[in-house]
Amino acid sequence: xxxDAVLVATKDLRVEARSRVATNQVLPFSLLVLVLFxxxxxxDRGVLRTAAAGLFWVAVLLATVLAVSRSAALEAGDGGRxxxxxxxxxPAGVFLGKAGAVAVQLVALELVLGLGVVVLYDIELTGVGTxxxxxxxxxxxxxxxxxxxxxxxxxxxxxxxxxxxxxxxxVAPVLLAATRASEAALGTGVAGIDVGQWLGLLATFAVVYLxxxxxxxxxxxxxx
Amino acid sequence: xxxxxGNAVTLAxxxxxxxxxxxxxxxxxxxxxxxxxxxxxxxxxxxxxLAWASYVAFGVTAVASVLWLWPRxxxxxxxxxxxxSAEAGVVFTALTLLTGSIWGRPTWGTWWVWDARLTxxxxxxxxxxxxxxxxxxxxxxxxxxxxxxVAALLAVLVVPVNHFAVxxxxxxxxxxxxxxxxxxxxxxxxxxxxxxxxxxAMTLTYAWFVLTRLRTLRLEAELEDVALDVxxxxxxxEAVEALT
Amino acid sequence: xxxxxxxxxxxxxxxxxxxLAGVDLEVDAGEVxxxxxxxxxxxxxxxxxxxxxxxxxxxxxxxxxxxLRRRPRGVRRRxxxxxxxxxxxxxxxxxxxxxxxxxxxxxxxxxxxxxxDRLGVNGRLLSVPVGRLSAGQxxxxxLAAVAARRPALWLLxxxxxxxxxxxxxxxxxxxxxxxxxxxxxxxxxxELERARTLAGRTVLVAGGxxxxxxxxxxxxxxxx
Numbered sequence: 001x002x003x004d005a006v007l008v009a010t011k012d013l014r015v016e017a018r019s020r021v022a023t024n025q026v027l028p029f030s031l032l033v034l035v036l037f038x039x040x041x042x043x044d045r046g047v048l049r050t051a052a053a054g055l056f057w058v059a060v061l062l063a064t065v066l067a068v069s070r071s072a073a074l075e076a077g078d079g080g081r082x083x084x085x086x087x088x089x090x091p092a093g094v095f096l097g098k099a100g101a102v103a104v105q106l107v108a109l110e111l112v113l114g115l116g117v118v119v120l121y122d123i124e125l126t127g128v129g130t131x132x133x134x135x136x137x138x139x140x141x142x143x144x145x146x147x148x149x150x151x152x153x154x155x156x157x158x159x160x161x162x163x164x165x166x167x168x169x170x171v172a173p174v175l176l177a178a179t180r181a182s183e184a185a186l187g188t189g190v191a192g193i194d195v196g197q198w199l200g201l202l203a204t205f206a207v208v209y210l211x212x213x214x215x216x217x218x219x220x221x222x223x224x
Numbered sequence: 225x226x227x228x229x230g231n232a233v234t235l236a237x238x239x240x241x242x243x244x245x246x247x248x249x250x251x252x253x254x255x256x257x258x259x260x261x262x263x264x265x266x267x268x269x270x271x272x273x274l275a276w277a278s279y280v281a282f283g284v285t286a287v288a289s290v291l292w293l294w295p296r297x298x299x300x301x302x303x304x305x306x307x308x309s310a311e312a313g314v315v316f317t318a319l320t321l322l323t324g325s326i327w328g329r330p331t332w333g334t335w336w337v338w339d340a341r342l343t344x345x346x347x348x349x350x351x352x353x354x355x356x357x358x359x360x361x362x363x364x365x366x367x368x369x370x371x372x373x374v375a376a377l378l379a380v381l382v383v384p385v386n387h388f389a390v391x392x393x394x395x396x397x398x399x400x401x402x403x404x405x406x407x408x409x410x411x412x413x414x415x416x417x418x419x420x421x422x423x424x425a426m427t428l429t430y431a432w433f434v435l436t437r438l439r440t441l442r443l444e445a446e447l448e449d450v451a452l453d454v455x456x457x458x459x460x461x462e463a464v465e466a467l468t
Numbered sequence: 469x470x471x472x473x474x475x476x477x478x479x480x481x482x483x484x485x486x487x488l489a490g491v492d493l494e495v496d497a498g499e500v501x502x503x504x505x506x507x508x509x510x511x512x513x514x515x516x517x518x519x520x521x522x523x524x525x526x527x528x529x530x531x532x533x534x535x536l537r538r539r540p541r542g543v544r545r546r547x548x549x550x551x552x553x554x555x556x557x558x559x560x561x562x563x564x565x566x567x568x569x570x571x572x573x574x575x576x577x578x579x580x581x582x583x584x585d586r587l588g589v590n591g592r593l594l595s596v597p598v599g600r601l602s603a604g605q606x607x608x609x610x611l612a613a614v615a616a617r618r619p620a621l622w623l624l625x626x627x628x629x630x631x632x633x634x635x636x637x638x639x640x641x642x643x644x645x646x647x648x649x650x651x652x653x654x655x656x657x658x659e660l661e662r663a664r665t666l667a668g669r670t671v672l673v674a675g676g677x678x679x680x681x682x683x684x685x686x687x688x689x690x691x692x
Contacts, residue, residue, distance in 0.1 A: 004572070011557070011568050018597065019559040079553020082521055087572040088545040088617075148378065152371050156361045165357055166375065169350035170382045173389035180393065197392060205385055212381065216374050219293075222541075364483045452484050459489045462675035 001093040001214075008089065008097025013104060015074060022105045026066045027112060033059045034116050048121040053182035053189070056117045057175050061142070063109055064102075064171070065164045068146030071102050072154050072163075081155060084221065091218030095147060099213060103143035110135050127185025130195060134185070137199060138178040141206035145171055148213045151220040177201045234435045241428035248273070248425040251418045268415055271323040273422030274316050275345065277430045281313030282348060284434070285355075286380040289373035300445060301438075303369040306376055308437035310355050312430050317349045340387075340394045347386050351379040365448075470533065472497050472621060472652045473518060477527035480510075480517045487513035489676030490527065495654060500647050502667035503656040503678075510676045511656040512552070515623040518654065519549040532620055545573065548619030550627055554610040558599030562589060562609050565598055570616040583616040584609070587638050604630045608638075615642060622646055624655040628662060640666055 016022055037055045041047045048055070075081055084094065114135075118125055125131075149167045153159045181198040183189025252269030288306035291297045321342065328337040336342070359372050473495040480488035487510045495501050503511050516522045518531050520540040529536035534543040556565045562584065570580035584590065587608045598606060607630045614622070622643070628636050643653050643666055657663040664670065670681035 007568070007571055011560070011564075014564060015557055015559045074557065077553065077555075077558070079551055079555040082516075082549070082551060082553065083555025083569070085521060085541075086519060086544050086547065086549055087569060088574055089572045145378075149375075152358070152375055152378075156363060158361055162354075162357060162361065165350075166354040169347055169354060170378060172347055173382065173385045176389045176393055194392075201385065201389055201392075205382075208381055208385070209378075212378065216377075219370060220374060364481075448484065452481075452486070455484070456486045456489055459486045459676050 001090045001096070004089045004093025005096035005100060008094050009100040009104075012071065012074065012098055012101035016101070016105060021070055022067060022109065026063050026070075026105075027109055029066065030059045030063045030109060030113055031116050033062060034113065034120055038120060043121075049123060050188050052117050052121045052123050053186060054175075054179045055121070056113060056182070057138075057178050059113060060106065060110060060139075061168065061171060061175055063113075064106060064142045064146050065167060067102050067105055067109075068143075068150045068167070069160060069163055071098050071147060072150035072159070076154060076159070081221065091221050092214040094221075095151075095213045095217035096210075098150075099140075099143040099147040099210070102147060103139050106139045106143060107135065110139065123186065123188075126187055130185035131182055134178055134181040134199065134202065137202040137206055138174050141174050141202060141209055142171055144206060144209035144213050145174075148209060148216065148220075151217055154220070174202060174205055177205075234432065234439075237428060237432045237435065241425065241432045244421065244425035244428055248418070248421050251414075251421055269418040269422045270426070271320065271327055271422075272419050273424075273426035274320040274323060275341065276423050277426035278313055278316035278320050278345065278348065280427060281309045281316055281430060281434075282352075282380065282383070284309040285313065285376050289376040292369055293373045293377075300365075300369075301442070303365075303372070304438055304441040304445065305434065306372060307356075307359055308434045308441060310352055310359075310376070311437060312433045314349065314352045314356065315433075316426070316430065317345055317352060320345050321349065338394065340391045343390045343394070344383075344386055347390075348383065351382070355379060365445075471495060471530075472499075472532060473654070474530045475528065478517065478524050478529045479526035480513055480522045480524055482513060482522070486676055487522075488517060488524075491673075491676070491678045493671065493678050495652055497652050498647055498650055499669070500643060500653045500655070500667045502660075502663045502670045503654060503673055504658070504660060504663075504670060504681070505673035509673045511673050512625055513676075514673060514678070515549065515625050515654065515656055516551070518543075518621070519547045519623055520544050521549070543621075546620045547623060548614040548617050548621070549623045549625070550611055550614050551625050554598075554606050556598045556606060556610060556613070559597055561595045561597055562601070563594040566609060566613055566616060569613040573617040575616055575618070579616045579618070580612070583612040586615065586642065587612045588634060604632055604635060607631055608635055611639065611642070618651075620651055622651060622653040622655075624653065624657075626657055626659075627655055628657060628659045636662065 034055065037051075037059075038048060041051065075084055114131070117123055146167055149163060149170070153163045153166060156162060177198040180189060180193050181195050181202070184193040184195045184198075248269055285306045288302045288309065292299070292302040292306065324337075324342045324345070325335050328339075328342075329335055355372065355375050358375050359368060361368070363371075471494045473493060475491050475493040478488055478491045478493075479486060489510075491510075491514065493514075503514065505511055513522055517524055517529065517536070520531070520534075520536055520543045523540055524536050531543045532546055536543065555569075557568075560568070563581075566580035566584050567577045570577060570583075584594065589605070589608050589612060593601075593605070598609060601609070607627075611627065614624075624643075627639055631639060640662070643655070647653055653666075655663060655667070671678050672681045
């Protein structure tokens with residue numbers, strides 16, 4: 001399973017390196033979202049600074065939908081799913097590989113977005129350690145749930161509109177938890193946030209969805 | 225072939241549901257008004273019951289999905305039950321939100337309170353709607369059943385996560401909460417009684433709804449089976465033609 | 469003697485439509501069988517069912533000793549299907565594609581290199597992204613991916629289509645080699661003249677059923 005996961009992850013990342021969809025489309029889109037938030041929320045009233053953590057994570061969530069949609073689209077072409085089913089690859093490995101590739105892309109995106117938030121919203125970077133851990137754990141959960149729903153919606157003609165509708169309510173707790181933890185690190189949230197509690201929630205989410213994905217991806221792949 | 229008229233069980237259930245609903249309404253309206261909440265405290269008769277029924281519907285959808293996914297118990301009925309239960313669930317969840325909103329308004333002055341329960345219900349509504357949208361997408365029966373079942377289980381998994389997340393989130397803020405409107409110990413037993421009657425009425429209504437809807441869905445599926453037999457015969461005829 | 473393929477009254481549904489309405493078929497090791505018939509007759513479904521991709525819902529179906537009704541996935545690793553879609557990743561180069569699919573099937577990268585070479589895909593062509601190739605070139609790459617797996621059962625769906633004369637000769641050579649090596653080849657084709665020189669016998673598929681070709685030299689009357 002792990003061998004297959006690495007094989008698939010490197011393949012997906014190689015495709016990204018060649019096609020540069022994440023860097024040329026998803027990243028600019030996310031940065032644009034950050035800018036649009038500023039238009040909507042009036043930069044001078046300090047609202048942006050207070051809301052920065054939440055806005056960052058909303059932008060990440062939207063980027064996740066795009067990244068996952070793209071990941072699922074790789075095999076959506078003519079014969080793609082057949083080839084995957086026939087390939088001899090362990091479906092659990094395929095799931096982990098694809099989720100892993102999405103996670104890597106998201107983390108890279110978050111680094112740039114984080115920089116964007118610091119610059120655009122005038123944030124003082126504190127608690128970087130907490131921010132980093134939060135980002136990694138939250139991203140694992142997002143990538144796992146996203147890849148799973150990508151499989152649920154795969155092959156259906158309305159995949160592009162269905163995927164966000166299915167995915168976003170499910171990752172709402174990740175948004176909540178990641179924002180709270182980030183706020184605690186940055187000092188922009190309410191007092192008394194227990195970061196450990198929120199990180200625990202993120203970790204639980206990630207573990208649960210990785211686990212379900214490993215089990216459910218195979219059967220989902222089977223429907224033509 | 226499923227009976228189109230409905231059987232005795234469903235009928236009895238329907239009558240029981242109707243009666244208990246009527247009783248709830250009567251009892252609810254006859255509840256005394258409270259100092260703090262005026263007439264709105266009467267909503268205790270139906271709001272918790274609606275919320276309860278929406279959770280039941282969710283749970284049934286999840287259990288039916290598991291039963292479908294498990295090869296040994298797999299049967300079309302479970303897939304249909306999951307779908308019917310979700311449809312009922314949407315209605316009950318929407319009503320939960322509506323009554324919650326009405327209940328909170330006079331006390332807080334707003335139409336919406338970001339409290340743990342209402343927020344969780346709102347998320348559940350979104351999950352339900354996504355699930356139903358998935359069921360509507362045209363696909364092979366097996367494919368659709370499998371994907372819906374997986375989606376239902378994924379949704380169920382996230383409910384406890386959501387519950388804790390929202391719970392912890394709202395306690396951070398000590399803000400408004402519907403639970404503050406719940407009757408304390410010092411209120412009359414009649415309020416509690418009305419609430420439990422409401423639970424009963426909603427559960428019966430839910431059960432009746434699901435059984436009735438299940439019958440319709442079964443009939444639809446059987447119609448498709450007949451169409452399949454016709455298609456098989458036509459296909460064979462085509463072969464005979466081509467080979468002679 | 470154990471047949472490589474044994475179907476009895478096999479029924480396959482495609483979204484409630486009986487694509488295969490009761491097929492009887494027996495194929496032995498080392499045989500090359502041509503499957504022909506009008507469009508929509510069920511040839512593609514037959515090949516996909518033999519690969520374990522389409523579930524057989526009634527009748528008996530055994531391929532390479534595996535009961536397809538109970539374990540459809542059991543046969544996939546040992547089968548090589550060349551379908552209508554190629555399952556290749558447009559953004560990856562020819563070499564990356566072939567190596568990925570070979571490794572996925574548990575073969576070495578060198579197997580992929582050799583197969584590509586065998587099919588006349590070499591030199592500059594190896595580093596071109598698949599999306600930029602012509603349809604015929606893509607077919608050759610897809611064929612190489614199948615060949616690199618060294619399957620025990622080759623299922624070729626209209627393999628000659630899109631190939632130029634040189635490509636067709638290479639394909640024929642490949643088929644003859646495979647059969648000589650003990651593998652079994654079933655190909656569906658409209659290229660009757662060419663395919664008949666390859667095949668030991670012909671099966672006619674129409675209306676979801678299969679019969680031995682009534683006459684190798686004459687067209688069956690009434691076939692569309």
